[in-house]
Amino acid sequence: MKPLVILAYKEYPDTAVEAEVLSVLDARIAQITDFTTDDGTAAAREADALMVTTRPVSAELLQLMPRCRIISRVGTGVDAIDIEAATRQGIWVSNVPDYAIDEVSTHALTLLLAHARRLPALLDSTRQGIWDYRIVPPIVRLKGQTLGVVGFGRIARALAVKARGLGLNVLAYDRYVPDGDVEAEGVRPVSFETLLRESDFVSLHTPLTDATRGLIDSQALALMKPTAFLINTARGALVDEDALLAALREGHIAGAALDVLQVEPPPADHPLMHEPRAWLTPHIGWYSEAASREMRVKGAEEVVRVLRGGEPRSRINQIEAAPMPVRTTDQFVETEI
Structure with a gap:
C-alpha cells in the first residue's frame, strides 16, 4: 500500500x-x-x-x-x-x-531601527500634515548603543552580525553556549541580569521551554533601562504580557515590538493591540x-x-529502533533552495 x-x-x-x-x-x-x-x-x-x-x-x-x-x-x-x-x-x-534565519533576524533589526529613528510617530504625523521632526523624543545616534540578544543560536548570531555592521555593541546571554563561542562572533557574553541592565535594545531569540516561559516578567522588566526597547520575534509566551503592559503604561521601558503573542490571532480587545508603545506585527518575521x-x-x-528507513536530519527526539522502510519509486535527492 x-x-x-x-x-x-x-x-x-x-x-x-x-x-x-x-x-x-x-x-x-x-x-x-x-x-x-x-x-x-x-x-x-x-x-x-x-x-x-x-x-x-x-x-x-x-x-x-x-x-x-x-x-x-x-x-x-x-x-x-x-x-x-x-x-x-x-x-x-x-x-x-x-529556514528563515535571514528573514527573522532582518525583521528584528527592522523593528529596532524603526524605534531608533522614531518612524511610526513620524509617519503618523506627516500623514496628519505635521512637518516637524521635533514632535518625537530626542533621537540618540545608533552607533555605540547596545543590543542584547537573549539566546545565541542561528538567528541571534545573524542579527549580531547585522547589528555590529551598523555600529551597535552586542551582548548575549545563553546558558548553553560557551563564552568562547560568543566572543568568537565579536559579542560579549554576559549574565541575564547584566544584559537587561546594560542594553538599549533587548531582542529575544530563545526557544520556549518550561524554563523560559514568562522569562520577561515584571522583575526582568524592572531591570531594563527606562529608555530600553524590547523585541520579540521568537515565541509569545516568553513574555508575561500583563507585566509588559504594566511596564509600558508606567514608563518602565520605552516600548516593545512583538511579532508573536501568547494567543494568535489576538482578540480585537487585546490591550496590547491598543497600547501606543506596543507595536505588533502578525507573526510575519519568518516570511519570504x-x-x-x-x-x-x-x-x-x-x-x-x-x-525510507533513516533518521530525520533535524530530530527533536531519539527513537531506539526505526521500522523497516517503505518502498520508494526513485532515489531520493534533496531539493536545493
Whole structure:
C-alpha cells in the first residue's frame, strides 16, 4: 500500500511543493485539519507521517495514529507537540530550524531601527500634515548603543552580525553556549541580569521551554533601562504580557515590538493591540517566498528520510529502533533552495 502523508495545515493554496518531494515515495497526500470527524479519524489510523505547522499534536491525537512514524514540524517551534508521547509511541519528531534565519533576524533589526529613528510617530504625523521632526523624543545616534540578544543560536548570531555592521555593541546571554563561542562572533557574553541592565535594545531569540516561559516578567522588566526597547520575534509566551503592559503604561521601558503573542490571532480587545508603545506585527518575521518554500521542502524531506528507513536530519527526539522502510519509486535527492 502506498504510504499516506497527512498535511495538517491549509495555509498554502496547493500541495505542489510537498508533492514534488514526496513523489519518490509514491505517497498519498491528504490535507486534514479536523481529526474529530469520521473521515479525519479514519485517515489518522492509516497515516504513516504527519506534517504540521502550528496545530497542537496531543497524546490523544497520537493514539489515533498507530502507523505514524514521524511528525514533521514544518517550522521551528515544537512546544505544541507532545514529544514524550511521540517518543513512547516510537514516532520521530523533527523540525526545520534553519529556514528563515535571514528573514527573522532582518525583521528584528527592522523593528529596532524603526524605534531608533522614531518612524511610526513620524509617519503618523506627516500623514496628519505635521512637518516637524521635533514632535518625537530626542533621537540618540545608533552607533555605540547596545543590543542584547537573549539566546545565541542561528538567528541571534545573524542579527549580531547585522547589528555590529551598523555600529551597535552586542551582548548575549545563553546558558548553553560557551563564552568562547560568543566572543568568537565579536559579542560579549554576559549574565541575564547584566544584559537587561546594560542594553538599549533587548531582542529575544530563545526557544520556549518550561524554563523560559514568562522569562520577561515584571522583575526582568524592572531591570531594563527606562529608555530600553524590547523585541520579540521568537515565541509569545516568553513574555508575561500583563507585566509588559504594566511596564509600558508606567514608563518602565520605552516600548516593545512583538511579532508573536501568547494567543494568535489576538482578540480585537487585546490591550496590547491598543497600547501606543506596543507595536505588533502578525507573526510575519519568518516570511519570504523563498523561506516559505524552503520550510515546506525541508519538512517533506524529513518524511522521506524516515519512511525510507533513516533518521530525520533535524530530530527533536531519539527513537531506539526505526521500522523497516517503505518502498520508494526513485532515489531520493534533496531539493536545493
